[in-house]
Amino acid sequence: MARLWRYGLLLSRNRHVAEDLVQATCVRALERSGQYVAGTRMDRWLLSILHSIWLNEVRARRVRQGQGVVDADSQLTFDGEYAAQTHVMAAQVIRRVDALPETQRETVYLAYVEGLSYREVAEILQVPIGTVMSRLATARLKLAEYPPLHAVPNTPAGDRQ
Structure with a gap:
């Protein structure tokens, strides 16, 4: 479920x-x-x-x-504590993937998050396996255009606002 x-x-x-x-x-x-x-x-x-x-x-x-x-930002909620620090890079990745066109986004999700094979992704999306490979290659190229991810530096507990 x-x-x-x-x-x-x-x-x-x-x-x-x-x-x-x-x-x-x-x-x-x-x-x-x-x-x-x-x-x-x-x-x-x-x-x-x-x-x-x-x-x-x-x-x-x-x-x-x-x-x-x-809006993706409204779906990403952080509590402002240490949990936010551990999720900053994941949030950056989510925003970048979220910016992909729908066909690429769903293909990336099924292949990389759910871990399905290209053949399984092709069957679910009802497209040829070559289309899956093309969508993933295009998505990887698009994601590679972004600057490197940056972690938010840790601050001592007293410095947090």
Whole structure:
């Protein structure tokens, strides 16, 4: 469920939409359980269903109405304590990946965050494996254009504001 929710959040960029996507995915999986092929990875099958729902229903309805996009900075909340220090570089990476075009962003997520093979990513996205490889190569080139990541220097507890 967590993997589905993360992928739904990546696609929709909205927590509520991601929850709706996961719920719709579970409903569709139950309705079409007879289509599940034994031996197929369940997570890949569910991610494929979620992707299909996003393309066919939610994306068409919500994104075109302007409800499917949120500012990445508003989704990254820090408590101002040491936890923020440990997440600064991750936040920079998220912002950079978030700036990629949708097709590259979802391909990067499935391949590098979820650890799926290129073939599995191609099946989920319903594109040729060469397209997956091209999207990843283009995304890597785009990400390489950014300056190096910088960590925020640690400050003594008394110096924090």
